[in-house]
Amino acid sequence: MYRDQPPLRARSTPQLPPPLSLDIDQMLDEFTRLPVRAEFRFDPDTPAVITVEFLADRGPGLTWRFGRELLHCGLTTMSGCGDVRMWPAQHDDRPSSWLLFETPELEALFELPTERLAAWLDATYRITPAEAELAGIDWDGFLSGLLDRPGAPSE
Numbered sequence: 001m002y003r004d005q006p007p008l009r010a011r012s013t014p015q016l017p018p019p020l021s022l023d024i025d026q027m028l029d030e031f032t033r034l035p036v037r038a039e040f041r042f043d044p045d046t047p048a049v050i051t052v053e054f055l056a057d058r059g060p061g062l063t064w065r066f067g068r069e070l071l072h073c074g075l076t077t078m079s080g081c082g083d084v085r086m087w088p089a090q091h092d093d094r095p096s097s098w099l100l101f102e103t104p105e106l107e108a109l110f111e112l113p114t115e116r117l118a119a120w121l122d123a124t125y126r127i128t129p130a131e132a133e134l135a136g137i138d139w140d141g142f143l144s145g146l147l148d149r150p151g152a153p154s155e
Contacts, residue, residue, distance in 0.1 A: 017042060017123040022116060024099075027109040036110070040120060042068075047128035050121075064101070069130065072121050074099070075114050088114070 020040040025033040037055040050068050055061045066084060073079035074086025074097050083103055089096040095114040101107065 016044065016127065017120055020116065020120040022113060024113070025111045027111060033111075038110075038112075040117070042124040042127075044127055047124070047132070050124075068121065068124065071117070072125075075118050075121075086112075 039053045041051045070080045078087040099110045
């Protein structure tokens with residue numbers, strides 16, 4: 001290296017955010033809350049998906065996978081359709097959002113504190129921006145896998 005050249009620097013890759021543990025409330029009815037611990041995880045190999053494990057005091061936890069966009073949009077506006085929806089709550093004391101799971105067999109409503117969740121989601125978008133979420137998908141392989149399955153439509 002020459003004296004006038006600056007030293008070489010390794011290109012830094014963004015640091016993966018650690019899993020986010022949040023204390024949330026499951027709303028059992030209008031007045032009854034059940035505290036639940038939820039752990040949010042991000043995998044840059046599947047950046048459009050956030051894995052959330054609802055940890056139980058006793059017994060196994062329950063794992064759900066959500067679209068990252070559903071969670072991000074649900075912090076400020078109604079988001080999602082079908083089984084999972086999220087929207088901001090109307091509280092003055094602390095920002096929060098409602099997360100609703102609704103199937104014919106199950107309905108569960110959770111209140112999530114949004115400040116830490118928003119900061120954590122922003123960190124995931126610094127690693128993989130929204131417009132790059134689907135860039136690594138092998139669409140040809142995905143479609144051929146769908147079409148090669150038994151019961152797939154044929155010509």
